[in-house]
Amino acid sequence: MKKLVTVLCQLLVGGTFLLSGLVKAIDPVGTALKLTEYVQHFGLGFLAELSTALAWGLALFEFALGLFIFFGQHRRLFLTLGLLLMLVFTPLTLYLALYNPVDDCGCFGDAIVLTNWQTFWKNIVLLIAIVWLIFDRKNVAGWLAKDWYAFYFYAAMFVVAALCFVGSQHLPFIDFRPYRPGVSLRQLALGEPAQGEQSAQYFVIYEKDGIRQEFLLDSIPDEDSGWEFVDTRIVEAPGNRSSDGKTHSLVLFDAADQNVTTEVLSDTGYVFLLLSPDLRTADEHDMDCIDNLYEYAMQEGHAFYCVTLNDPQAVSRWSYRTGAEYRFLYADQQEIETMIRSNPGFMLLHDGVILWKSNLSGIDVPALTSAKLSEQSYGQIRPINRKKRVFWIFAWLISPLFLYLPLQFIYKLIKNKNKKMRKKIVAGNWKMNTTLQEGVALAEGLKAALAGKKVNCDVVVCTPFISVASVVKAVEGSVIGVGAEDCSEHDKGAYTGEVAANMVASTGAKYVILGHSERRQYHGENNAILVNKLNQALANGLTPIFCVGEVKEERENGTFKQVIEGQMEALYTLSAEDFAKVIVAYEPVWAIGTGLTATSDQAQEVHAFIRASIAKKYNAEIADNTSILYGGSCKGSNAPELFAQPDIDGGLIGGAALKVDTFMPIIEAWK
Numbered sequence: 268m269k270k271l272v273t274v275l276c277q278l279l280v281g282g283t284f285l286l287s288g289l290v291k292a293i294d295p296v297g298t299a300l301k302l303t304e305y306v307q308h309f310g311l312g313f314l315a316e317l318s319t320a321l322a323w324g325l326a327l328f329e330f331a332l333g334l335f336i337f338f339g340q341h342r343r344l345f346l347t348l349g350l351l352l353m354l355v356f357t358p359l360t361l362y363l364a365l366y367n368p369v370d371d372c373g374c375f376g377d378a379i380v381l382t383n384w385q386t387f388w389k390n391i392v393l394l395i396a397i398v399w400l401i402f403d404r405k406n407v408a409g410w411l412a413k414d415w416y417a418f419y420f421y422a423a424m425f426v427v428a429a430l431c432f433v434g435s436q437h438l439p440f441i442d443f444r445p446y447r448p449g450v451s452l453r454q455l456a457l458g459e460p461a462q463g464e465q466s467a468q469y470f471v472i473y474e475k476d477g478i479r480q481e482f483l484l485d486s487i488p489d490e491d492s493g494w495e496f497v498d499t500r501i502v503e504a505p506g507n508r509s510s511d512g513k514t515h516s517l518v519l520f521d522a523a524d525q526n527v528t529t530e531v532l533s534d535t536g537y538v539f540l541l542l543s544p545d546l547r548t549a550d551e552h553d554m555d556c557i558d559n560l561y562e563y564a565m566q567e568g569h570a571f572y573c574v575t576l577n578d579p580q581a582v583s584r585w586s587y588r589t590g591a592e593y594r595f596l597y598a599d600q601q602e603i604e605t606m607i608r609s610n611p612g613f614m615l616l617h618d619g620v621i622l623w624k625s626n627l628s629g630i631d632v633p634a635l636t637s638a639k640l641s642e643q644s645y646g647q648i649r650p651i652n653r654k655k656r657v658f659w660i661f662a663w664l665i666s667p668l669f670l671y672l673p674l675q676f677i678y679k680l681i682k683n684k685n686k687k688m689r690k691k692i693v694a695g696n697w698k699m700n701t702t703l704q705e706g707v708a709l710a711e712g713l714k715a716a717l718a719g720k721k722v723n724c725d726v727v728v729c730t731p732f733i734s735v736a737s738v739v740k741a742v743e744g745s746v747i748g749v750g751a752e753d754c755s756e757h758d759k760g761a762y763t764g765e766v767a768a769n770m771v772a773s774t775g776a777k778y779v780i781l782g783h784s785e786r787r788q789y790h791g792e793n794n795a796i797l798v799n800k801l802n803q804a805l806a807n808g809l810t811p812i813f814c815v816g817e818v819k820e821e822r823e824n825g826t827f828k829q830v831i832e833g834q835m836e837a838l839y840t841l842s843a844e845d846f847a848k849v850i851v852a853y854e855p856v857w858a859i860g861t862g863l864t865a866t867s868d869q870a871q872e873v874h875a876f877i878r879a880s881i882a883k884k885y886n887a888e889i890a891d892n893t894s895i896l897y898g899g900s901c902k903g904s905n906a907p908e909l910f911a912q913p914d915i916d917g918g919l920i921g922g923a924a925l926k927v928d929t930f931m932p933i934i935e936a937w938k
């Protein structure tokens with residue numbers, strides 16, 4: 268039951284963030300306008316400049332947060348971020364609910380309009396759900412494997428960023444607002460024309476010496492009177508409730524402050540509306556488009572108006588700069604912004620009905636002006652199938668989930684093809700753990716376990732010197748190769764206790780471990796000694812398994828790559844031909860015999876680093892053909908994940924190589 272509540276909370280919180288990020292991304296201009304309202308209200312007007320960047324950021328952030336919570340990834344981090352976000356927004360929405368500075372919060376853009384109180388309660392529910400999730404984090408479900416999720420995350424974020432881009436450069440991919448093709452603007456604006464005309468009042472707000480004053484259109488102060496334009500205010504006509512649940516009251520005034528809404532919208536022919544919420548910030552790049560459409564409209568006898576905010580200075584500047592001859596009409600800025608998200612943009616009406624709307628670059632002017640409107644598609648309603656568009660967005664968002672497996676399959680095919688060149692190896696390092704009899708018994712046990720099995724990698728056991736010869740004998744006729752754990756740096760002579768490489772080779776052994784961290788640590792082996800040992804081994808036909816790896820401090824202080832590169836220098840003294848005979852083993856010292864394994868990502872990172880370093884020293888072909896094994900608490904349970912990494916070619920196994928039962932699953936990890 269508890270688990271079910273947790274999963275429901277996860278879906279609710281994740282889903283809510285996903286939805287709110289998505290709708291903001293669909294209409295980034297609308298989101299930016301809302302943010303501008305907020306920052307201006309809270310006296311942070313300087314941020315208004317950044318509102319577009321903030322809108323993108325907020326949309327992408329909310330969506331990413333939603334993805335992480337919905338799919339239960341990096342729970343601690345993203346639930347904490349979610350909590351912080353709610354701790355900021357919940358008091359803010361309480362303030363909005365109490366004082367109503369903006370009439371809807373914009374959480375879900377214009378897609379779902381909530382009252383400020385509804386928003387506040389929604390946030391309370393989300394806050395409780397997040398707190399629950401934080402307390403019961405362990406039950407938060409992780410739906411996808413890490414790599415799968417990572418792939419999906421980038422794909423989904425790409426879709427959302429693309430929606431932001433389309434919404435910013437063109438018009439929103441889905442228009443949530445009521446002014447859509449096929450809708451009667453006449454009906455929307457003049458639901459009850461008589462009432463509307465009587466009650467709508469248009470005020471212009473100016474400021475001088477810190478004093479703000481509202482003026483009716485016919486009493487606007489002169490340009491040189493020192494009054495600065497600030498804003499406009501409309502006292503609403505009753506208007507109509509429309510699909511977004513809001514009252515819309517498009518009221519159009521002419522320069523003489525006459526309400527001309529009825530006159531303009533009663534036109535039964537075609538009416539071009541050039542819409543600009545603010546001419547001061549309108550894009551002036553495509554004046555030809557406006558001029559050509561205006562000329563065309565005049566030729567064909569269609570009405571053409573520019574509907575904008577009543578800012579006489581901006582209008583006269585615009586007219587001067589563009590040579591505009593068309594008639595200007597004035598409307599509430601917010602209403603114009605609701606009508607079109609671009610500045611400027613066009614809307615074409617016929618008999619009061621919206622046929623289409625577009626930003627300037629979206630209009631094929633030569634095509635439009637080449638024929639009469641009634642004879643071409645620009646003269647018809649260009650409907651946008653919103654359901655279809657919603658479907659496509661979901662299709663784009665969901666399909667990458669299913670793309671991962673086939674892509675991974677192809678990737679694996681390619682990867683394995685590349686990997687084919689180098690050997691896959693599982694080697695045991697018995698260290699100082701087996702007597703002669705125990706060693707022989709272990710070797711025989713392994714031989715028996717492997718008999719008749721399909722083995723997909725080379726199997727090697729490296730044993731103490733005293734048992735090398737016997738083990739070679741014991742495994743005769745099997746796939747198992749045998750090696751020693753060390754050899755002398757000298758070829759022969761008075762080195763009591765030492766075993767030369769040719770002695771190892773004389774037993775029939777083929778491998779020798781060199782540079783193991785335990786020998787570096789307890790026997791002071793350094794690069795100079797190891798270069799000699801390498802040469803001895805190679806001269807006697809042994810394959811060196813050369814170990815490198817950092818200690819814990821070096822991992823923690825981030826110097827591990829330099830350390831490994833330094834250890835590799837001993838190998839880099841070899842000719843390319845000799846180097847090609849070597850097997851490298853990466854064994855992080857902190858992971859040896861400690862039960863701590865490097866994660867597959869950590870191991871892969873170092874293996875790729877080693878391979879790149881080899882490619883730099885020799886060439887890509889040699890690097891590609893070098894087997895690099897991982898060692899350090901490698902077991903049957905973690906071997907499959909480690910071996911699945913593109914640069915991990917097998918393992919050098921300590922503790923788990925001492926029993927057939929624990930060694931076999933590691934060999935079998937190579938499927």
Ligand code: 13P
Binds near residue numbers: 919920923
């Ligand atoms: P463990 O597998 O016991 O950690 O040892 C690794 C090792 O040192 C192999 O050479």
